[in-house]
Amino acid sequence: MQSTETNAAKGSNTTWDMGTDTTLIHILARNAELLGNRVAMREKHLGIWQEITWSQMLDTTLACAAGMESLGFSAEDALLVLGDNRPRLYMGMLAAGVLGGYAMPVYSTATPDEIRHFMHETHVRFVLAEDQEQVDKVLDLGDQGATIKNIIYDEPRGLTNYSNPGLISWEKLQAIGADRLRAEPKLRNALIERALPDGPAVFVHSSGTTGKPKGVVLSHRNFLAGVRNAHRGGAFTFGETILAYLPMAWVGDFAITVGAGVALHFTINIPERQETVLHDLREVAPTFYLAAPRSWDNMLTTIQVRMEDSTPLKKWLYDVFMNSALASERRKLEGKQPSLTERLMRQLGEWLIFGPIKDQLGLTRLRGAFTGGEAIGEDTFVFYRALGVKLRQFYGQTESSAFTALQDTEEVRLHTVGKPLPGVEVKIGDNGEVLIRSGSVFSGYYKLENATREALEDGWLHTGDAGYIEPDGHMVVLGRLSEVVYTSKGERYIPNYIENRLKFSPYIKDVAVLGSGRDTLAAIICIDMEPVGHWAEVRGISYMSYADLSQKPEVIELVTAAVKRVNSILPDGLKLHHFVSLHKEFDPDDGEVTRTRKLRRNVVEERYAPIIDAIYGGQQTVTMKAQITYESGEVGTIERQLSVQEI
Template identity: 80%
Template sequence: MQRAENRSATWDLGADTTLVRILARNAELLGDHVAMREKHLGIWQETTWAQMLDATLAFAASLQSMGFGQEDALLVLGDNRPNLYMGMLAAGVLGGYAMPAYPDATPDEIRHFMHEANARFVLAEDQEQVDKALDLGEVSSTIEHIIYDEPRGLASYQHPGLVSWDKLQTRGIERLRAEPSLRKTLIESAKPEGPAVFVHSSGTTGKPKGVVLSHRNILTGVGNAFRGGAFDFGESVLAYLPMAWVGDFAITIGAGVALHFVINIPERQETVLHDLREVAPSFYLAAPRSWDNMLTTIQVRMEDSTPLKKWLYDVFMNSALTAERQKLEGKPVSLKNRLLRPLGEWLVFGPIKDQFGLTRLRHAFTGGEAIGEDTFVFYRALGVKLRQFYGQTESSAFNALQDPQEVRLHTVGKPLPGVEVQIADNGEIMLRSGSVFSGYYKLEKATQEALENGWLHTGDAGYLEPDGHIVVLGRLSEVVYTAKGERFIPNYIENRLKFSPYVKDAAVLGKDRDSLAVMICIDKETVGHWAEVRGISYMSYADLSQNPEVIKLITQAVQRVNGILPDALKLRHFVSLHKEFDPDDGEVTRTRKLRRNVIEQRYAPIIDAIYSGKQSVTMKAQITYETGEVGSIERELTVQEV
């Protein structure tokens, strides 16, 4: 790695190049260095930069011979895999659109993507994803070729358009040998303004909108983030985030190639925590819920440990938490807490970080929504310098982040170098940068609404503090008023409810009403463990959510949030729902953002019961299974007054 660091200055971080050209430079200067590591059957398999370039070009050569060209779409189905990443790069080499979908996306969602760009090519991870593509092909004439990575279970399949990744690699290698000039042609064919990836907006108010990001967009965003201190050359990262989320492409492929990271890919989503410990990455980005879940796991393990270990944990962690709060408040850390820190690092903090793969972590980030104060302060006290990050799909993921020495609980940091920010008259955050997209795919009206004289309307309400820190309040479209004219943002209150480890989702009500109320989805894992420790039995999620002791637990969480809200905006009632909000049911997006119009329509009986003064309501809820079949669950729910 030292050799790579010594040559970092030779890498061009300018935007007038392409990912494949940088990949070729990596292969030339770091050919035998590890680019990707994939956990397969318990063993880490390594791919060097030279091998990564060869595989990408071989796949591009095969795709081209099959008729794939500029503005063709390659629909990518599956979890993170090296060949899927290289397939996405290959699509960009040919000027086509690499269009990743969430692996758990419903057939309707995938069909929308497929028809949006008339996708003829599908790159599928395994048999499950191939079956999904074949089913779609039966009702659509656009799919012509399905390329699969994992051959297990597919030996008997006879579909004429079905072909393996390995077979296309062989064809591509043979073509590159037969045409000596093709290799250079492919490397030079992609243009900086050409497509690098085709991702989608979250789709909270309707169908997700297509966002094509160019090589220039992605590399500008990476350069901005690099200069802002988000990461450095040669980082080690864990590629576990959904490939359909812009952050994964921007970090794993964009920054990964541009700054020659070591990209580690977990065996399965279920093994991420175990693989995280083995990798011990230097860069790690996770949503607040993931940090919350890890904290819950730490606390559960401490509850099950010996009395001596629990005592040591309490002593040193309480000292570290106090010290961290003193730092955040700008106060000097007491002598006692400074003296306890080194011993605490040796006895408590170091072993915990080692167990969870956090020992080498230099750049730790959270983003997507607000993180709970207790969770944020805990990791800072543990010695993980967690920072908040702000970005979005339309700006290639990178807008702003906190400096390690300027961390504040209520801000997302300052704009990155190369990013201009201004606040519109209506309180909307607007930004301008080379990382901003050129418009929504085939949606002229939406593009005109989003872009104005080079400025991107983020759709977020917020303000700038005098020293330049950005405060994000929530979605501008969600600014609503009560019947008495009180202005509020539901998402702001919902995020604070989710600071409780027992609350997974919340939907705040109150628009044009006399008071505010909320529907809450408990976190089954956390509440389930809480109930188990106390000997509370239950049969299902619905049973657990309606338990009187659990209702009391949720009441306390609501009361804590009420403590920071003005009297006119306090939550007066809540209902603990008998099912989680589910992306398969269209209630939340794949990134778990609420689709309010769907929720308000589907849960109208509950809303009516709350505001008509009823004490309970019988609710029948729709459930969509993985097969696409629809079922229902019925339960009597209590309307709880706070």
């Protein structure tokens, strides 16, 4: 496939090849040649946006590659990348791919044990760290016997007096690489041509919901196939403006920020800090934005909180126009046309209410708005569609370079994830498993032959998800196939399906549904501190902590109402009969959820066995001690008496 875009800088038409028989660095070099002075990346630093052109991005990446090779980095080596989104970390990952090595991004919040697992997985001798905090983590591992040759750091603050051997600043690495490129005139082109289409682009990991995360090496060809499929499916187009804020260790960030960002020459904006994302989002006003359902929920909560604090007139206008827009959007989802009154209200509401809200959030230029990872709440989904943000769901896996299926802008259904993208084949196995085949699918788990044989069969990826395809081609994903369980009465269900619908409530953050082999279903529920705290404050309900708030009678009633709403759509045999509001959140540091907040069910059921025993033993209360991990790494316990609520 080929796409043509006008090159404004040259005043001519340039054909951009969307083939996959190339590499990211080769495309980056093409961008530098044809779009040299156009902005590739913008990073906010000390409140000011710093710009990097495509030419500068290529020069920096090649200098990094030349410098790392001078220090001893070679093919099959791994570069561990630790930190939040930073241009130098992205360029460092590209440089590792140039040399045929593995760029291995790790969550910035990863514990030492998690990092140690990754380092033992492959030959990690080089680390690219964002700042002192991440450097200290690596130095501690070195003291415990890890064989690390060089630690390259981006932010020098706090590291001036460090004298550890192998510790080197980004600036020094750049100087080494630049000197080498000047001394070896042929090296520049040799580096651009060295990487192969089937060579490694990035080394990411599966979510690890059932055990240790598995290593997934994705090639340049994999990513470019995924980008091509998503582009042809209408996910994004050339020249998008994006905000690169998603965790770098998540495959979706690399696929969008680096894969699509380079291939379709996006303008990639990087926030100053994670805490400033919403503020920076407004300044950037991206044309493409992907967020997890929880992020969309949090943004909706922000809107609702601001409206609560607004004037009576503004609240009245908001309610009138939003209720009309919500009714109109629900009619569309039912396949009906909005009435003339609703269309007129929509136009007036855009001027008075919807436009200003989108401007405050930075959503005014949004063409592609997406959510993925898990099901999004119906109320949240319909709200954004009513606001004029054409929110869509997408579906993908780490093993398929992130992109598999996508909803069309005007063909949205609440229960589906859309149709398979062009270039993606999907079929349903005899056991109800979703199987996919595409050029974006990986070649196997890193050094895990048995797991690879289970995942790949005759070119088909076994996704591990249960689902089906509707007659018109829309895909429905029910949940993990491994989580299909039965009650003692033979009722078949997927806990994740019920959990997601409970999390549709803005007041519930995490849930573990219980009931395998039992007569009835129950749940352990974690409230969401921010919206529940605001709800309590508005009603004059005082509290001291999360644990205190979670056990307030009024909050228990709030959660009970949410459970009853879900029960109303479940068959009798699968209704929840009991729940316990937990006195702490499920925490990735405690191993209860993954870094992407997917439930580790076996850990939760083992750790909270006393609660489960109390629920099914007919007790009304249970005293629970819970292990917590502090930021320092120290482990402590908290104790609380919890009530078992009967529905």
